[in-house]
Amino acid sequence: MDIAVRAHLNGWKFIFLNDVKVLCEVPESYEAYRKQQHRWHSGPMQLFRLCLPAIVRSKISMWKKANLILLFFLLRKLILPFYSFTLFCIILPLTMFVPEAELPLWVICYVPVFMSFLNILPAPKSFPFIVPYLLFENTMSVTKFNAMVSGLFQLGSSYEWVVTKKAGRSSDSDLLPAEERRVKSIEHQKIHKGTSESELVELHHFKEQNEAAPKPIKKANKIYKKELTLAFLLLTASVRSLLSAQGVHFYFLLFQGVTFLLVGLDLIGEQMS
Structure with missing residues (x-):
């Protein structure tokens, strides 16, 4: 910029x-x-x-x-x-x-x-x-x-x-450059062509261990105190607006308060480790 x-x-x-x-x-x-x-x-x-x-x-x-x-x-x-x-x-x-x-x-x-x-x-x-x-x-x-x-x-x-x-190409599971991954793929193909049966069994066992690796788990949601404080203020104000018959303000304060509540509880999107 x-x-x-x-x-x-x-x-x-x-x-x-x-x-x-x-x-x-x-x-x-x-x-x-x-x-x-x-x-x-x-x-x-x-x-x-x-x-x-x-x-x-x-x-x-x-x-x-x-x-x-x-x-x-x-x-x-x-x-x-x-x-x-x-x-x-x-x-x-x-x-x-x-x-x-x-x-x-x-x-x-x-x-x-x-x-x-x-x-x-x-x-x-x-x-x-x-x-x-x-x-x-x-x-x-x-x-x-x-x-x-x-x-x-x-x-x-x-x-x-x-x-x-x-999220995507820069994730932890895909940090190797594309060229390096391509070279490794070629090397694996050569191993398959020139190895004995026992070596192929060991290679197959190694692949099974990699596939059995733990899958990414979902992280615990964070709590954003500022957003939750404003959610409480807005939702309380919406109730006050409803009691005082200010309908236009009530709808805005209600929806805005719910939005702050969702963000404050980190319910926006999905994060993975």
Whole structure:
């Protein structure tokens, strides 16, 4: 990202090929995904601190400067996590316990809809999944908000660099390079052709031992205290909203609280050792 931003400031032009399909690997667990998102939101805030003077002094157009600062850095990496965390996870549920408190409709409806529209605009096919996407993004705002603060103020966690464990080719059971596996396969074929019967029996016994090796077992789910605390707050606020006949708030707080509960109990995805 650092190289891309500096190249953009020096007048380099990039071509985005939307029709190119690239295979990718997903994080092996929700914990790995959280660490990945922490790094992806902490790093841009550090880069923003470093590159802001260079962006202002650069010779690119004012439109490109505004797009880089406002849309790329501030909107997606700072405003959205801050807005989602403070409004939907803290302020809105707390207002259910204060009867005289009332949030304007533009705060809880129009602004979030507008920002969500800007966020999914590059991928219009994902529009049917906007509801579960927003619920999950609000739960991830806890991690992203923490990452944003640590990156912006250069706290200790912003300097952590943990390579994301992926499910697939980079798993522990497939660490050997492809060429090495191919060479070993050829050697095994040669052994089959040039060995005696006793040696073949020993080789067959060795293969049976490898096949009888213990299979991967499922790891115990982790408990995320921050998410569980917010789940308790949201579900309690949903009950309070139901008792005070605020139906619209009740449905949002209920579904958001259930989402936080699932994430807090680590019931997202499946992780294997």
